Each structure stands twice: as structure tokens, then as C-alpha cells.
Amino acid sequence: MRFWDDERAVTVQIGAVLLLGFVVVSMSMYQATVVPDENRRVEFRHSERVQGDMQEVRNAILRTAATDGSTPVSVELGTRYPARAVFVNPGSPGGTLSTSSLGTLTVRHAVADDSTTTRSDFDER
Incomplete structure (x- = not known):
């Protein structure tokens, strides 16, 4: 039996290759559409938590200024x-949050006055 004379059907192999192709295309479509959408929801919830955390930082700063302690x-x-x-996720995110030393702030030529009132709102001495 020689290969060039063989006329047997190979439908099982062709079907398996087509099925594998459909699986690969379906998985790539899932990776390209569903995974980013799920990650978008995870990142949005994380953003909301960070906003709450930053509000706590603000409150701690104000509390520290009022009580002269640390929080x-x-x-x-x-x-x-x-x-x-x-499926593949993005890499592990990370970051740093730090403070720096205070600098000098100078405000010049500022007028603290409401033009709709007749008297001066703030006495500039």
C-alpha cells in the first residue's frame, strides 16, 4: 500500500482540526472581549475603594492637625x-504613596473680598 494510491477518507481528522480551530477562535474572542470587561469592573470597584481610602487620608490629616498627634x-x-x-490577566499592579517635606507657600496680590457686599469681608492687616 502506497500513500499516493490511498483514497481513504480523513473526515475524522478534518473534523478534529476544525473543532480545534473553533475552540481556539472562541477562546481568543473570550480573552479579547470578556476578560477586559471583567477586569474593568474589578478596577472600577478598586477605584471606589481607593477614593474611600483617600477620604480617610484626608480625615487623618485634619485629625492630626487638630490633635497634634499621628493617625x-x-x-x-x-x-x-x-x-x-x-486566560491571561494583566500583571500584578503596585505603587507607592509617600509624603514630602513642607515647602513655602506665598500668595501675593490676593484680595479676599466679596464685591456684592458693601463692607470688607476680611480685614487685611
């Missing part, structure tokens, strides 16, 4: 994506 506050800088067995 530790944590801020979640990176989010965690759900684990996926087959």
Missing part, C-alpha cells in the same frame, strides 16, 4: 484580578 491610614494601591486557569 496611621492604609491605602490599597493595587487591585487583585480574579484567578483564571486558561
Whole structure:
């Protein structure tokens, strides 16, 4: 039996290759559309949590200024994506949040006066 004379059908192999092709295309479409959409929701929820954390930082700063003490506050800088067995997530995010020394602030030629009132709102001495 020679290969060039063989006239047997190979429908099973062709069907398997086509099925594999459909699986690969379906998985790539899922990776391109569904995974980013799910990650967008995860990042939005993370953004809301960070906004709350930054509000806590603001409150801690005001509390520290009023009481002359210190208040530790944590801020979640990176989010965690759900684990996926087959599909790919973005890399692990991270970040830093730091403070710097105070500088000098100078305000010149400022007028603290409401033009709709007849008297001066703030006495500039």
C-alpha cells in the first residue's frame, strides 16, 4: 500500500482540526472581549475603594492637625484580578504613596473680598 494510491477518507481528522480551530477562535474572542470587561469592573470597584481610602487620608490629616498627634491610614494601591486557569490577566499592579517635606507657600496680590457686599469681608492687616 502506497500513500499516493490511498483514497481513504480523513473526515475524522478534518473534523478534529476544525473543532480545534473553533475552540481556539472562541477562546481568543473570550480573552479579547470578556476578560477586559471583567477586569474593568474589578478596577472600577478598586477605584471606589481607593477614593474611600483617600477620604480617610484626608480625615487623618485634619485629625492630626487638630490633635497634634499621628493617625496611621492604609491605602490599597493595587487591585487583585480574579484567578483564571486558561486566560491571561494583566500583571500584578503596585505603587507607592509617600509624603514630602513642607515647602513655602506665598500668595501675593490676593484680595479676599466679596464685591456684592458693601463692607470688607476680611480685614487685611
